Amino acid sequence: MQDLSGKVILITGASSGIGLATAHLVASRGAKVIINFHSNERAAMEAVQLIREKDGDAIAIQADVMKKEEVNSMVEQALSSFGTIDVLVNNAGGGITQSSFMDMSEELWEETFSLNVNSVLLCSQAVLKHMIPKKNGKIINVSSAAARIGGAGESIHYASTKGAVNTMTIGMSRELIEYGIIVNGVAPGMVETPFHEKFAPNDNRLERMASAVPIKRAAAPMEIAEVIAFLSSHASNYILGEIINVSGGR
DSSP: OOOOTTOEEEESSOSSHHHHHHHHHHHHTTOEEEEEESSOHHHHHHHHHHHHHTTOEEEEEEOOTTOHHHHHHHHHHHHHHHSOOOEEEEOOOOOOSOOOTTTOOHHHHHHHHIIIIIHHHHHHHHHHHHHHHHTOEEEEEEOOTHHHHTOSSSOHHHHHHHHHHHHHHHHHHHHHGGGTEEEEEEEEOSBOSHHHHHHSTTOOHHHHHHTTSTTOSOBOHHHHHHHHHHHHSGGGTTOOSOEEEESTTO
16 A cells, blocks of 8 residues: 555545545645535545544635636635645546437537547646656546557547547656656556446446456446556656556456
8 A cells, every 4th residue: 555645636526436535545645635516515525534533634615727727726725725736647638429420519529628628738738837846746647448559439539539538648747847847648448437327328338348358347436546556656756658558448
């Protein structure tokens, strides 16, 4: 188990799924946690309460990570509360809805890129204004195994954004290591989260995809959170610019 005592970790999109599991895990290992949420305030506040009941330290901050002003305000609030941010986990994202390539609207394409790619830019830039002067910090970008296979049917837009996140991760790692900032990525495969229910409702997509995974099941959110916790810790200090696939062999 990695000791994260004293670290302050900001996790975007942390009111459910992988982000929520990560918040609970890193808090259990001593980190102070900032839980970002967009609309699910109840879940975010419940997470804060549970963490505090276990003698952890956490706060929840609402922000739309697609809006620069709200992102900057979120980072300012986090710094006001904890004085620093040691790790940024760019987890917020989603597929919005399925679409074939020929039916893809410009609006859906642009909205998906805004949610999954622009958010990484905005959140990273805001946090880096603090990390660069202190010459220390870590950024972990949550990508997807979809980037390697182009999406699992009617999700080229989503897969394309995650391909962009992979490229950003590698580029950021090379540019920012000059300032002592380590950037890596995590690319989950199938995970049992609300993502699939929203992205492909009334569909047995999860079951169909699970049959093609060598390990023959979807991951639990906590299995992805374990990798994020590892990358947040000192144990990963010589890993740079990597996209760690956590996909059950897919």
